[in-house]
Amino acid sequence: MFPSSNDLTSTVLILGAGPAGLVLANILQAAGVESIVLERRSRVQVQRRARAGFLAPDSVAILRAHGLAAGLDARGHTHDRCEFRSPTGCVALHYSELGSGRVHTVYPQQALVTDLIEEYLRRGGTLRFSTTVERIHGIHTDRPTVAARDQTGRKLRFTGRYLAGCDGARGVARTAVPARSAAYDHGITWLALLAQAPPTGDSIIYGVHEAGFAGHMPRTADVTRYYLQCDPATDPDQWSEQRIWTELNRRLSASGTPALVTGPIIERSLVRLRSQILDTLQAGRLFLVGDAATSISPSAAKGANLAIAGAQLLAEGLIDAVRNADETALQQYSAHHRPRIRRAQEFSHWMIDLLHPPACDEPERTYRRELQQARLHNLASSRAHQDMFADSYVGI
Structure with missing residues (x-):
């Protein structure tokens, strides 16, 4: 039951019930640090939202260390193989046999989010669904506040010692941090598809x-995620x-490869590939995590893994601040997490250049096409x- 007052107080206010916010909330709750999670969508919407499903070993280790991996251990499966197909042939890599020999765990994000909720x-946490955050006040004071509305339009006010912005790239939290942005629009759009069809x-x-x-x-035994590069106006x-299916088969074929297993398309949307790196992830007592901390393309499956890593790092700082009145680690959160973000962004950008043809009107199109073929050759032969x-692909 929630208090009847419209003014609620907690030690940490967490904006957003995605992987970042929920991992953070669970770690804090287990450590005895009270939190309230505010999420603008309903519980049904949050738990049905299909997103990434490839978890890096570091992410799995974090979830296991904090008692959050029962679902993925029971229903997830390891994955260690990828292929690059082109009209010139197929490059297949078993990355469990390369580099440090680590593998992904495939577990749909909506299943992980359901487990975390x-x-x-x-654990006794407080989660307010269908609650829209409108403003953040007083982040440079010792009692920052959040103004919000519930699904009926009723005004709510939340007060905490610390705020964690896990509400995404367009959320209120990011706009409240006066960070400089290094942004890049890759000029690429994907048609993102979910098919009720077994993987091929x-x-x-x-x-x-x-x-x-x-x-x-x-994704699962009977569901597969597909992407198709398309015109932005699609x-x-x-x-x-x-x-x-015709276009997928055309672009995903190579000599000797089988046709795709088809089935109904159950979800479709557009994904515009944009990247953004902020020069700071904190201001006063507000800290950014997950998509609020960085916008990264899905080309290398780094988003959810960065979110989980950032959530653990911030949780450690908050626990130290609350238990020991020591904010040293908390104030170093941005400095410690940003190098990890930059590494992930660099590899993501490398993957984008590898996977996408140069634009038709690009003057250097022929040259860039040659570089693309050189990268494929290096992966096949070196x-x-x-x-x-392998180490960049599976690491964070």
Whole structure:
């Protein structure tokens, strides 16, 4: 039950119930640090939102260390293979046999979020769904506040000692931090698709094709995520299922590879590839985590993993501040997390250049196409390149 007053108080106010906010909330709750999580969407919407599903070993280790991995240990599965297909052939890499030999764990993000919600509530946490944060006040005071409204329009006021902004790239928290931004629009749009169809084999498949990128990402035994590079002005609903499967098969084929296993398209949306790095992730007592801390393209599956790593790092600082009245680690949060963000961004950008053809009107198109072929050749023929790729691909 919630207090009847419209003014609620907690030690930490967490804006956003995605992986970042929920991992942070669970770690704090287990350590005896009280928190309230505010989420603008309903619980049903949050738990049905299909997002990334590839967890790095470091992310899995964090979840296990904090008792948050029961679901992924029971229903997730390891993954260690990816293919780069192009008209010139297929490059297959078993990255468990390369570099440090680490692998991904595939576990749909909506399943992980459901687990995290249930565990946080079981631990006695307070989670307010359908609560829209409108303003943040007093981040440079010892009692910052959040003004919000519930689904009925009723005004609410929350007060805490610290604020964690986990509400995404367009959330209120990011606008409250006066950070300088290094941003880049890659000029690339994907048609993101979820198919009620088994994966075609157990591999991630990247289609490197002159018509545009295509991607095949196994999720479960009967659901597969696909991506198709498309015109930015595309209306997703105007693509028929026949057109989608025809184009996917064209871009994801190589000599000797089987046709894709087809099925109904159950979800479609557009993803614009944009990247952003902030020069600070904190201001006063407000700290940014997850997508609020950095915008990164999904080309290398780094977003959720950065969110989990950042949540643990911030949790450690907050616990030390609350338990020991020592804010040293907390004040170093941004300095410690930003190098990890930069590394992830650099590899993501490398993947974007590898996977996408140069724009038709680009003057250096022919030259960049040659570089793209050189990268594929290096992955096919050089163990040093393969080891470097494997460690960057699976690491954060």
